[in-house]
Amino acid sequence: RVLMGTKVDQNHVNYVTAYNMLTGIRFTVSRTNAKLDRELTDADFEARHKFSFDVTGAELTPSAKYDFKFKDYAPWVFRRLRQNFKLDPADYLVSLTSKYILSELGSPGKSGSFFYFSRDYKYIIKTIHHAEHKTLRRMLKEYYNHVVENPNTLLSQFYGLHRVKIPYGRKIHFVVMNNLFPPHRDIHRTFDLKGSTVGRDFKEENLKSNPRATLKDLNWLRRNLHLEFGPGKRNLFIEQMERDVALLQRLKIMDYSLLVGIHDLQRGNEDKLRDKTLQVFQPGGDNAVETVQSNTLTRTPSKLETARKAKELRQTLRTEKPIPMEQTGSKMPDDLPIERKDHAFYKDDGGFRASHEDNSPGEVIYYLGIIDCLTHYGIVKRVEHFLKGLTNIESQISPIPPDRYGDRFVRFISGITNSRERAEQEMAENRER
Ligand code: ATP
Ligand code: CA
Ligand code: CA
Numbered sequence: 001r002v003l004m005g006t007k008v009d010q011n012h013v014n015y016v017t018a019y020n021m022l023t024g025i026r027f028t029v030s031r032t033n034a035k036l037d038r039e040l041t042d043a044d045f046e047a048r049h050k051f052s053f054d055v056t057g058a059e060l061t062p063s064a065k066y067d068f069k070f071k072d073y074a075p076w077v078f079r080r081l082r083q084n085f086k087l088d089p090a091d092y093l094v095s096l097t098s099k100y101i102l103s104e105l106g107s108p109g110k111s112g113s114f115f116y117f118s119r120d121y122k123y124i125i126k127t128i129h130h131a132e133h134k135t136l137r138r139m140l141k142e143y144y145n146h147v148v149e150n151p152n153t154l155l156s157q158f159y160g161l162h163r164v165k166i167p168y169g170r171k172i173h174f175v176v177m178n179n180l181f182p183p184h185r186d187i188h189r190t191f192d193l194k195g196s197t198v199g200r201d202f203k204e205e206n207l208k209s210n211p212r213a214t215l216k217d218l219n220w221l222r223r224n225l226h227l228e229f230g231p232g233k234r235n236l237f238i239e240q241m242e243r244d245v246a247l248l249q250r251l252k253i254m255d256y257s258l259l260v261g262i263h264d265l266q267r268g269n270e271d272k273l274r275d276k277t278l279q280v281f282q283p284g285g286d287n288a289v290e291t292v293q294s295n296t297l298t299r300t301p302s303k304l305e306t307a308r309k310a311k312e313l314r315q316t317l318r319t320e321k322p323i324p325m326e327q328t329g330s331k332m333p334d335d336l337p338i339e340r341k342d343h344a345f346y347k348d349d350g351g352f353r354a355s356h357e358d359n360s361p362g363e364v365i366y367y368l369g370i371i372d373c374l375t376h377y378g379i380v381k382r383v384e385h386f387l388k389g390l391t392n393i394e395s396q397i398s399p400i401p402p403d404r405y406g407d408r409f410v411r412f413i414s415g416i417t418n419s420r421e422r423a424e425q426e427m428a429e430n431r432e433r
Helices: 015-033 042-046 075-084 089-096 130-149 217-222 231-250 270-274 303-319 377-390 402-415 420-432
Strands: 048-053 068-073 115-117 123-128 158-165 172-178 189-193 257-264 277-280 290-293 352-355 361-371
Touching (some): 015 068, 015 075, 015 158, 015 172, 042 075, 042 130, 068 075, 075 130, 075 158, 089 123, 123 130, 130 172, 130 231, 130 377, 189 217, 231 352, 231 361, 231 402
Antiparallel strands (some): 048 068, 068 158, 123 172, 158 172, 189 257, 257 361, 277 290
16 A cells, blocks of 8 residues: 555654654544543534643543643544544544654645544644634634434534643644545546636646646636536535535635546546655645655555454543653555445445436546635634735635625535536537527
8 A cells, every 4th residue: 555645653753743643643532432422512613621731640530752732622522523524533643643654645735734644544634824723713603513413414524623732832723534535446537616717727748757746626617527427416416516606605604625536437546556656745726736655555454453452442441641742653544434335435345426317327437525714704804904915806706705705615615516417418508509
């Protein structure tokens, strides 16, 4: 198996941060999970708990390699969210805590966020801005109710919100969320779609040097692509998207996109086997490419090994002892994880398979979801105001209000959702006219 991104080992500049993140997650998640389940209260949504870790250990916290502070937000709500998204508590911890911790994805994008994958690629840790963390906390209750009522939501699945801080360092907020892309399938093309055309073009000539770059709206249109769904899947998908977007509009959120990864079943996983180097997506935009050598091949622990570790971990959770780093491992799942089996859009081999007008299965699998949904209109307005002071190109950067953003998004995505047959028919009709 090929490990994507840069492995965060002792020599990595962000090793300490990553280590502290995982130590904090492990401690707080086991702490909450060890308690008897109970109903949520209003206070759970506001809750936050601070812990100090140091090399000697304290009454509450186990000793850690480094001194740092850790803040855990709304632990009961996130416990419930993980439950709702069908994560196995022990499995979550196993995935996020292993000796070779995480891999970091490339240089930060425009937003400056860092992305880390759990070793089995199921989870993504994204560092977020202070304002984004505020947005998530403010929207948590409505988000919670929404995802409970919408088991097939396309919105990013948030599993945790935390903060780390080392002495004299700055505060780093981060979320843990689902990785939309499966570890076991080649993604042959990736698109990040917003329904806007301004600045939504990846320079095609750069595709040669970066064949796996994330493409944008104009690249999609230029290729005359469609989300190829027959009527059954089309309606299911559009209805869910509309419901999800309605929530974002209500919350005055914008700037989100539909992330679409396309796996071509005919091509299968050939590239993964053939390529000596793999290029991974670039967070946030147009910057550098992350090229990874295939010598970062990792050993996949056997099923038995994983089961044993999960059992150990469960035991540890029950006795509420901290889990040493070395005791946990991680796996590369071959089977579809349980949490995806009853999600309408993630159950075809982890994604949503294309279909024809007669609803028979199509040739590609889409891995898709609505991502980057923590940007509040207020933030965008402030940035715009700031930029206006610097330049005069108002029209280029003017953000549109969240209602219009959402309507435009839905219109665009619905417009490109069409079975191949129907798309061809529509083209023929247009030609006649
Ligand atoms: P910006 O604000 O500049 O758009 P950002 O730092 O907020 O960037 P995102 O838009 O959240 O970053 O994500 C950037 C890229 O990272 C996406 O285009 C996608 O390729 C990848 N990515 C983000 N979230 C996920 C996810 N949940 N699963 C898989 N890939 C993801
Ligand atoms: Ca984005
Ligand atoms: Ca963003």
